[in-house]
Structure formats: structure tokens, C-alpha cells
Amino acid sequence: MATNSKSRRIVQVDEADQSLRLVEEAMPVPKADEVLVRVIGAGINRPDVMQRRGRYPAPPGASPILGLEVSGQIIALGKDVKRWKKGDLVCGLCNGGGYADHAIVPAKQCLPIPNGVTALEAAALPEVLFTVWHNVFQRGKLEAGENFLVHGGSSGIGSAAIPLAKAMGARVYATAGSPAKCAACEDLGALKAVNYNEEDFVSALKEATNGRGIDVILDMVGGDYIQKNLELATLDGRIVNIAYQQGFKSQINFIPVLMKRLTLTASTLRAQNASQKANIAKELEEEVWPLIERGDVRPLIDSVFPFDQVGRAHNRMEGGEHIGKILLHVGD
Structure with a gap:
């Protein structure tokens, strides 16, 4: 189904210096199971920065354009799309291509914008909540009454994981790199929240949990955190890695894995197939959207940048001082 406009603006990466600029290209047409969204907001995520640097190429079949999540208004539908109609406001997980004023989104990866959340704020929801739900609850199997730790608690992922785990009945702990970030985690x-620049988080959290340790750990750091996670985990603990910002390699003593019956697992969201992502979206709408509408889980927005200042948004992400999500305001 065609739209009135014949072109759209997208963000292009200059391979020579990794800078970002807006260019025009032909307006895409949604496939049978896709929708075309006039974008209001787009989320900035660390994988975008890695892709810009050439370290995280788009998987086969995905758009090479940066951007993993958008919010906006549906303006065109693929022929097999039944749930949505033109004019619906949605947020959704893209298979790339979110840094655009019009983006293609698989229809089953779209969700309605929750009551009480603005269309712009909704751009902060898909990537982090798909990631947290899959890794903490589907893979980590966090249950009410258990101890949960998220490293990088003030990040976009962390700022979603903390209130969601709390709302689901867990006792939540976090690590972060400054007093302000730790305070933000506790506010969430x-x-x-342990300042890892000032304290040993293993000792601090063993003390905080009266020696029990942690049942589920969500780690995006890797490196020497891998061994520390093994030491901190309790009996039958689950450790889930979603990134390895301090490195993929580490010398590990596996005795704690054996003696404490630990489960080590990891995943990336982007490489999962359409049915897996659709299942996550379905569970989010059933389990998490009511918590958002009740106010138990809210997007924490660090900053919002105009679309043509996407380079500044990436600088903010790379600087590491942000607390919560960084967004692009693409349109109204």
C-alpha cells in the first residue's frame, strides 16, 4: 500500500570517519507481514554505536540502517497484517532501520503505546523491555522472592530491569559507576546499588543479602566480572550475559559452577527469529504493559536530541554519563 510521499530521510554512516548525516532515499514499501511507521521517536542503543564503528554488522536480511526501536503512527500495512490499521500509534522493535523518519517494522513486533506514556517516550520501551523480559524472565527464570542483580543499573537496560524485577516481586540490586548513578538505581x-569504582561488589552484595548471594545476574560487562559473578551467585543461580564490554575472554575457575549448580547462559536479541520476537512481544503486552499503565514501570529518559543531531546523541552514549535512555525526536 503506497504512501503519498516518495522519499524519506535516513541516517547514513560515513565509513571514512564514522560520522552520521541525514540523506534522502526512496520510501520503502512494507512486505506482507510488516507495517510502515511515520516515526515520532527512535531509541539510541549501544549496538547502534558498535554498528557505526563497524563492530556489529547487521545480520543477513536486516536493514543496514542504524536503529533498533521506534515509536510513531502506522501509515501503511502489508497485505497480511490483521491487527493494526492505518493511524494506529505503536512502538516496535525494528530489524534495523529505526534512524529514519519512516521505518519498516514487523507487525508482530509492534505494541500499542501504553496509557500514560507519550508517543515520544514510547520509543524508549521496545529494545530494553524485549531484552530484559527475554533474558531475566524467560532465560533467567527470575521468580518473586529471589535476589536479582543487574550490572550497569543506570543504563537503558538497567533502568528498565530494576523497576520491572521489583514489580515482579524480586529483591533488586545493582552496580553503577558513580554516586549519582547509584542513587538513580535506588530511586528506581x-x-x-554498589559503586564498583569504590567497593568490591561481591563483598558488598554478599553482606547486603546476609550471605545468600544472588539468584539471577544480568551482566553486560564480561571480562573479570565473569568470575566475580560465579562467586556471588547463590545455589542454583542463573547468570545471563547480554554483552561483554570488558572483553569476551577471561581465565575462569569453574569450581563454583559445579559446586553451586549454576546455569550460565547468554543471548543477543537481534539474531533471534521472527517467531521468537513475536512471542516476547506477546508476553510483554500481557505481563508488562499493565505494570507500565499502573505506573510500576516507567521509561527513564536521560535526554532527547533532534533528528538532525543524531551525532550528539551518539556522543552522549559514548561518553557514558547518561542515566536511562537517550532518544531521537524525529517527528510529531
């Missing part, structure tokens, strides 16, 4: 619902 963490019982204790």
Missing part, C-alpha cells in the same frame, strides 16, 4: 527500586 534497587535495595542497594
Whole structure:
């Protein structure tokens, strides 16, 4: 189904210096199971920065354009799309291509914008909540009454994981790199946030949990955190890695894995197939959207940049001082 406009603006990466600029290209047409969204907001995520640097190429079949999540208004539908109609406001997980004023989104990866959340704010929801739900609850199997730790608690992922785990009945802990970031984690619902630049988080959290340790750990750091996670995990603990910002390699003593019956797992969201992502979206709408509408889980927005200042948004992400999500305001 065609639209009135014949072109759209997208963000292009200059391979020579990794800078970002807006260019025009032909307006895409949604496939049978896709929708075309006039974008209001787009989320900035660390994988975008890695892709810009040439370290995280788009998987086969995905758009090479940066951007993994958008919010906006549906303006065209593929022939097999039944749930949505033109004019619907949605947020959704893209298979790339979110840094655009019009983006293609698989229809089953779209969700309605929750009541009480603005169309722009909704751009902060898909990537982090798909990631947290899959890794903490589907893979990590976090249950009410358990201890949960998220490293990087003030990040986009962390700022979603803390209130969601708390709302699901867990006792939540976090690590972060400054007093301000630790305070933000505790404001979000963490019982204790440890400044890893000032304290050994293993000792601090063993003390905070009265020696029990942690049942589920969500780690995006890797490196020497891998061994520390093994030490901190409790009996039958689950450790889920979603990134390895300090490195993929580490010398590990596996005795804690054996003696404590630990489960080590990891995943990337982007490489999962359409049915897996559709299943996550379905569970989010059933389990998490009511929590958002009740106010138990809210997007924490660090900053919003105009579309033509996408380079500044990436600088903010790379600087590491942000607390919560960084967004692009693409359109109204």
C-alpha cells in the first residue's frame, strides 16, 4: 500500500570517519507481514554505536540502517497484517532501520503505546523491555522472592530491569559507576546499588543479602566480572550475559559452577527469529504493559536530541554519563 510521499530521510554512516548525516532515499514499501511507521521517536542503543564503528554488522536480511526501536503512527500495512490499521500509534522493535523518519517494522513486533506514556517516550520501551523480559524472565527464570542483580543499573537496560524485577516481586540490586548513578538505581527500586569504582561488589552484595548471594545476574560487562559473578551467585543461580564490554575472554575457575549448580547462559536479541520476537512481544503486552499503565514501570529518559543531531546523541552514549535512555525526536 503506497504512501503519498516518495522519499524519506535516513541516517547514513560515513565509513571514512564514522560520522552520521541525514540523506534522502526512496520510501520503502512494507512486505506482507510488516507495517510502515511515520516515526515520532527512535531509541539510541549501544549496538547502534558498535554498528557505526563497524563492530556489529547487521545480520543477513536486516536493514543496514542504524536503529533498533521506534515509536510513531502506522501509515501503511502489508497485505497480511490483521491487527493494526492505518493511524494506529505503536512502538516496535525494528530489524534495523529505526534512524529514519519512516521505518519498516514487523507487525508482530509492534505494541500499542501504553496509557500514560507519550508517543515520544514510547520509543524508549521496545529494545530494553524485549531484552530484559527475554533474558531475566524467560532465560533467567527470575521468580518473586529471589535476589536479582543487574550490572550497569543506570543504563537503558538497567533502568528498565530494576523497576520491572521489583514489580515482579524480586529483591533488586545493582552496580553503577558513580554516586549519582547509584542513587538513580535506588530511586528506581534497587535495595542497594554498589559503586564498583569504590567497593568490591561481591563483598558488598554478599553482606547486603546476609550471605545468600544472588539468584539471577544480568551482566553486560564480561571480562573479570565473569568470575566475580560465579562467586556471588547463590545455589542454583542463573547468570545471563547480554554483552561483554570488558572483553569476551577471561581465565575462569569453574569450581563454583559445579559446586553451586549454576546455569550460565547468554543471548543477543537481534539474531533471534521472527517467531521468537513475536512471542516476547506477546508476553510483554500481557505481563508488562499493565505494570507500565499502573505506573510500576516507567521509561527513564536521560535526554532527547533532534533528528538532525543524531551525532550528539551518539556522543552522549559514548561518553557514558547518561542515566536511562537517550532518544531521537524525529517527528510529531
